[in-house]
Amino acid sequence: MDKYDVIIAGCGPCGAMAARAAAKAGAKVLALDRRKELGAPVRCGEGIGLHWMDELGLKMNPKAVSAEINGSVLVSPDWKRRVVIRNKETKGFVVDRKVFDKDLAIEAGRCGADISVHSEVYDVIKEGGKIAGVKAIVDGKKHEFHAPVVIAADGGESTIARLAGLNTTATLYDTDFGVEYEMVNVDCVDLIEVYFSNADAPRGYVWIFPKGKDVANVGVGIGGLHAPNAKYYLDKWIKAHPERLGKAKTVAIKGGIIPVGAPMTDEAVGEGIIAAGTAAHQVDPIHGGGICLAMEAGKIAGEVAAKNALAKTCDRAHLLEYAEIYKKVREPKLLKRLKLRKVLEKLSDDDFNAIFHHLDDKDIDNLLKSNFAAVVGKMTSLLITKPGLIKTMSGLL
Amino acid sequence: MIEVNKNLCIYCGACVGVCPVLANRLRETWIDHDPQKCIDCGICPKACPVAAITLHKGKKSL
Ligand SMILES: Cc1cc2nc3c(=O)[nH]c(=O)nc-3n(C[C@H](O)[C@H](O)[C@H](O)COP(=O)(O)OP(=O)(O)OC[C@H]3O[C@@H](n4cnc5c(N)ncnc54)[C@H](O)[C@@H]3O)c2cc1C
Ligand code: SF4
Ligand code: SF4
Secondary structure (H helix, E strand, O other), X not given: OEEOOEEEEOOOHHHHHHHHHHHHOOOOEEEEOOOOOOOOOOOXXXXXXXXXXXXXXXXXXXXXXXXXXOEEEEEOOOOOOEEEEOOHHHXXXXXXXXXXXXXXXXXXXXXXXXXXXXXXXXXXXXXXXXXXXXXXEEOOEEEEEEOOEXXXXXXXXXXXXXXXXXOXXXXXXXXXXXXXXXXXXXXXXXXXXXXXXXXXXXXXXEEEEEOOOOEEEEEEEEEOOOXXXXXXXXXXXXXXXXXHHOOOEEEEEEEEXXXXXXXXXXXXXXXXXXXXXXXXXXXXXXXXXXXXXXXXXXHHHHHHHHHHHHOOOOOHHHHOHHHHHHHHHOHHHHHHHHHHHHHHOOOOHHXXXXXXXXXXXXXXXXXXXXXXXXXXXXXXXXXXXXXXXXXXXXOXX | OEEEOOOOOOOOOXXXXXXXXXXXXXXXXXXXXXXXXXXXXXXXXXXXXXXXEEEOOOOOOX
């Protein structure tokens, strides 16, 4: 029987950061991941904002960077407005998750955490109403690992938290589903492209994220209540735009689940268990980005878990400190963006076009940053000419 | 129960995350479906981004 202070199920960005933080805090840590090769297969657009590196106190490994990004282009449904935003928030990277994720695990290992790959967690161990460890298949053999606290960092599947009794099931309404092709022969500059249209990508958007030279991730995410499926919309969009992607060839297919509802806080904590990252729906409700949010939550979870494991206080009441910190540092921002998502998803393409044509680039930037106060004046003058929009937009202003 | 077309599946895990009764488990590159747990709710075929899932209502084996 193997005993640890903190066990982490899933070693993606969230789990690796949790492992690193817990090991640094002096805990004996084990992070298990089903994958043989961390980061592969990729299920992600791989875009990361530069500002996150400062916020997380990390340096980007140049080897993990596929392309440096200096801004974004937001395109209206009629393609007549292209809003280019170049500022601190839109600077960043498109990374190679196969390198990026493994690199985070390497750092966790350097900090002393045990990493066990090819290790699928298939159940949790319960003792006296508390989670006391996990059961895993390691290299084909069943093993039990014990610890007073388990961090569920298994991403959108979120199996481990649910086995532990937390309700993290993704609902169709609050979840986007995405498909993405990595393509070559795509004209790219140093900007990520985002195409809004509730007809082409209902409740989501189409993206082109450059991966260096003429290679890009081209993807679509759609809301779960929209039929038929993400691949249908992506294939249709590519076919409809030969001027943009006529010569493009697909070299990889990626896809996945993106919970875009409210991030979980108190509900992500139980007796001896914390769910973090995408497993706890800690994802940006508008663009679906979740790599760095997962890293942030992982770090908090790792620190709180280590502290309480060493103090032998892994009951829910103590572990709730994780939720309290999350509510201070991140939840309010995400809830504001959830509010905006719920407005954007109701807009028709005519509404979208009207907004794009009425607002200048700075206004659009402010709107998408949920800086609603800055655009009230402009939006009011638009609503006077388009009274039909008032009801939809009233959720914001 | 559901049936996953292994030739279409890109093992993305979406059908795992949405299943209210944990009837789906992503192994390395395939979905293990447990027909005994499945309640035929029809959610996972809607979630699958590549239309790899067929729902066989009322069936417990193929
Ligand atoms: C199509 C698509 C595009 C996206 N684009 C972007 C983007 O451009 N930028 C961005 O920031 N975010 C993007 N996201 C979201 C981003 O991928 C996730 O939010 C991020 O990966 C979450 O990190 P995580 O560590 O919480 O989970 P994951 O990265 O999913 O890691 C979970 C880990 O747990 C492991 N695991 C799962 N189950 C088990 C088990 N039972 N036992 C052991 N190990 C297990 C997995 O193998 C995996 O390594 C996108 C998502 C999708 C689907
Ligand atoms: S049909 Fe419903 S119960 Fe059955 S596997 Fe799919 S989501 Fe789960
Ligand atoms: S949702 Fe579809 S593509 Fe994804 S793992 Fe399930 S069956 Fe495969």
